[in-house]
Amino acid sequence: MSNIPADLKYAASHEWVRDNEDGTVTVGITDHAQELLGDLVFVELPDVDAEFGAGDGIVVAESVKAASDVYAPLTGKVTEVNEALIDAPELVNSDPYGDGWLFMLEVEDMDMMAGLLDAAAYEDGIEEA
Amino acid sequence: MQRTALYQQHLAASGKMVDFAGWEMPIHYGSQLNEHKQVRGDAGMFDVSHMVVLDLHGPEVKPYLQQLLANDVARLSVPGKALYSCMLNQQGGIIDDLIVYYLAADCYRLVVNAATRENDLAWMRQQLAGFNVELRERDDLSMLAVQGPQARQKVMALLPALLPDIALDAAAELKPFVGVALRDWFIARTGYTGEDGFEIMIPHAQVAAAWEHLLAAGIAPIGLGARDTLRLEAGMNLYGTDMDITTSPLVSGLGWTVAWEPAARVFNGRAALEAERAAGVPQKFVGLVLQGKGVLRSHMQVVCAAGEGEITSGTFSPSLGVAIAMARVPAACGDSCEVVVRGKLMPANVVKPSFVRNGTPQINV
Numbered sequence: 001m002s003n004i005p006a007d008l009k010y011a012a013s014h015e016w017v018r019d020n021e022d023g024t025v026t027v028g029i030t031d032h033a034q035e036l037l038g039d040l041v042f043v044e045l046p047d048v049d050a051e052f053g054a055g056d057g058i059v060v061a062e063s064v065k066a067a068s069d070v071y072a073p074l075t076g077k078v079t080e081v082n083e084a085l086i087d088a089p090e091l092v093n094s095d096p097y098g099d100g101w102l103f104m105l106e107v108e109d110m111d112m113m114a115g116l117l118d119a120a121a122y123e124d125g126i127e128e129a
Numbered sequence: 130m131q132r133t134a135l136y137q138q139h140l141a142a143s144g145k146m147v148d149f150a151g152w153e154m155p156i157h158y159g160s161q162l163n164e165h166k167q168v169r170g171d172a173g174m175f176d177v178s179h180m181v182v183l184d185l186h187g188p189e190v191k192p193y194l195q196q197l198l199a200n201d202v203a204r205l206s207v208p209g210k211a212l213y214s215c216m217l218n219q220q221g222g223i224i225d226d227l228i229v230y231y232l233a234a235d236c237y238r239l240v241v242n243a244a245t246r247e248n249d250l251a252w253m254r255q256q257l258a259g260f261n262v263e264l265r266e267r268d269d270l271s272m273l274a275v276q277g278p279q280a281r282q283k284v285m286a287l288l289p290a291l292l293p294d295i296a297l298d299a300a301a302e303l304k305p306f307v308g309v310a311l312r313d314w315f316i317a318r319t320g321y322t323g324e325d326g327f328e329i330m331i332p333h334a335q336v337a338a339a340w341e342h343l344l345a346a347g348i349a350p351i352g353l354g355a356r357d358t359l360r361l362e363a364g365m366n367l368y369g370t371d372m373d374i375t376t377s378p379l380v381s382g383l384g385w386t387v388a389w390e391p392a393a394r395v396f397n398g399r400a401a402l403e404a405e406r407a408a409g410v411p412q413k414f415v416g417l418v419l420q421g422k423g424v425l426r427s428h429m430q431v432v433c434a435a436g437e438g439e440i441t442s443g444t445f446s447p448s449l450g451v452a453i454a455m456a457r458v459p460a461a462c463g464d465s466c467e468v469v470v471r472g473k474l475m476p477a478n479v480v481k482p483s484f485v486r487n488g489t490p491q492i493n494v
Contacts, residue, residue: 038354039162041445042422060471062424064161064354064445067471090162 002032002126005097009113010122011073016097017116020104024079025113028101029061029070029092032126037063040089045081046103052076054112059102061092074112076105133178134271134333138340142350149353150244152179157352164355165447168322169488172277173351174343179243182270182330183253186236187262194229194237196396197256199378201388205231209308211319214386216241216249217398221377221405225249226368228319230308238315240272242368256397270315271336275348276326276359278488281318284327287342291335303327321356323363323486358444361453364416364483364491370427371414371441371455379405380457382414382482412438413460416482418492419452423470425477429454430469433479435461440468448485451494455482 004010009017014033018026034040044060052058052072059070081103085091092100107113117125130153139146144155155176157164167173185193194202200214210231216224225245230238241249253264275284288297292311299309300316308317308328315330331339344350357367366372372381379387379402387402388394417440419425425443432438438458446453458466458479467474483491 038157039160041162041447042424044422062445064358064447067424067426093160 002030002035003097004030004032004119004123006119008097009073009116009118011071011116012122012125013071015070015073017073017113019110019113023110024104024106025074025076026101026104027073028096030122031096034093034096034100037061037068038065039063040092043085043089043092043102045083045085046078048078048081050078052078052105070102072105073116074105074107075109076107078103079106080104131179133176134336135176135178135340138337138344139176139350142344144350144352147353150179150242150246152243154179155350155352157354158350161352161354161358162447164349164351165358167349168277168324168351168355168359169448169485170278172275172280172283172326172348173355174340174348175274175276175351175353175356176271176340177274177328178271178336180272181241181243181246181249182267182272183239183241183250184236184265184267185239185262186265187260188235189260190235190237190262193257193260193262195394197253198229199387199396199398199402201394201396202229202231202237204388205229207307208232209303209310209317211306211308211317215372215378215383216252217378217396217402218252218374219397219401221379221398221401222374223368223372223376223378223381223383224252224374226366226372226383230317232310244369267330269332270330271333272328272330273336273339273343274320274322274326274328275343276320276322276324276351278325280324280326280348283346283348284329284343287346291339291342321363321365322359323365324359325487357442358447361442361444361455362446362448362485364455364481366455367442376457377402377405379410380412380414382455409460411460412457413462414441414455414457414482415462416480416484416492417443417454417456417466417468417477418480418484418494419454419468419470420476420478423452423475425452425454425468425470431456431458431466431477432469432474433458433462433466435459435463438462438466446484449490449492449494453484
């Protein structure tokens with residue numbers, strides 16, 4: 001079934017979060033999410049330095065099937081976006097936890113990481129769905 | 130939910146199965162985009178066994194079809210020749226679109242959509258009154274579409290093994306939009322992708338073996354997802370999306386399928402279409418090409434100087450790398466418009482609704 005790396009944190013809305021241990025996190029969508037979406041054809045990325053609250057829509061992922069919002073899993077400021085996705089959105093399908101990352105966020109309060117799901121809890125969530 | 134005779138083959142090919150008009154069908158086998166490109170560049174096969182094959186027999190089948198269909202089966206004189214037509218109600222609304230094959234003076238074959246099956250059959254049976262015609266559902270037949278620039282050549286190489294001991298020249302020599310019966314198969318040079326290829330009707334018991342042969346020859350299975358993007362690029366309408374019972378052929382880009390001559394032929398919906406034409410058709414059916422990044426989707430609003438319209442089907446064109454759509458817009462709409470894409474107005478070019486044919490772009494992007 002879908003790949004859910006144990007070293008990442010997750011939001012129920014199918015984003016993964018990697019703690020870069022420098023006050024920033026890298027965010028992408030999970031293998032399960034890319035499978036549900038199907039082939040991505042366009043990713044609308046946020047502006048660098050833009051600020052988002054946890055739960056705000058931050059990226060639009062357009063697949064052959066539909067347009068889906070990706071939500072900011074934590075409150076913070078965008079420090080970098082994956083510009084490779086402008087020409088190669090399919091990286092999100094082929095390597096969702098690696099080259100298909102979406103953006104990096106300078107997080108306002110790292111303690112909020114504790115409110116995210118671990119791999120086991122995320123897996124339970126998608127099995128129930 | 131119903132399953133076709135190829136259900137196990139779909140599972141074996143990792144088909145992602147979804148509900149399509151009550152049938153469990155493959156939407157893709159891994160990547161819709163790759164499947165799309167496979168058909169444009171080589172050859173792929175689709176299980177379209179959910180579609181409905183109907184045979185009409187009897188001495189009065191021709192006048193029956195001349196009343197039933199907006200196109201005129203009198204145009205068919207070569208056995209096997211196919212005609213695309215709308216079936217209208219008396220208000221000129223489209224009950225379904227279909228292909229009719231002329232097999233003999235007293236025998237025609239129709240292929241209609243799966244989603245409209247019951248409604249079509251009820252209407253066609255009601256219309257039988259007064260005609261000496263028998264309608265038979267061919268639920269014994271599966272249907273495979275093999276499409277792409279290499280499709281015919283690959284199929285012809287396999288046919289001797291699949292249909293041994295009979296002459297196959299008739300299949301090899303088929304002209305576009307013509308079919309031929311070979312034993313209990315029917316092979317037609319038709320399709321729904323804008324590429325060359327065949328649509329092949331095969332008895333259920335033989336279709337799995339045919340599929341396995343085609344697969345072994347490198348003809349990849351293609352899901353309904355790619356079928357939709359291929360037909361949209363080809364500018365072919367989809368019933369229920371681009372037109373339905375509330376729209377006439379004249380506002381659906383299908384005016385060319387209405388046979389007005391001879392004027393004496395009274396077909397269902399004729400009076401309504403004539404009135405619509407005389408009053409001036411208020412809308413037209415066009416293609417759109419989005420300028421800039423984004424994806425066009427059905428039901429998005431179109432805005433032009435002449436008023437508002439609506440996208441009937443839209444997608445990202447894998448062949449062209451831009452978003453394309455079919456739309457119903459005011460008749461006076463010019464060669465550019467705007468589309469409301471996720472709350473933003475984005476510019477789009479208005480073109481003829483035909484984007485890719487035989488692997489070749491029909492528009493400049």
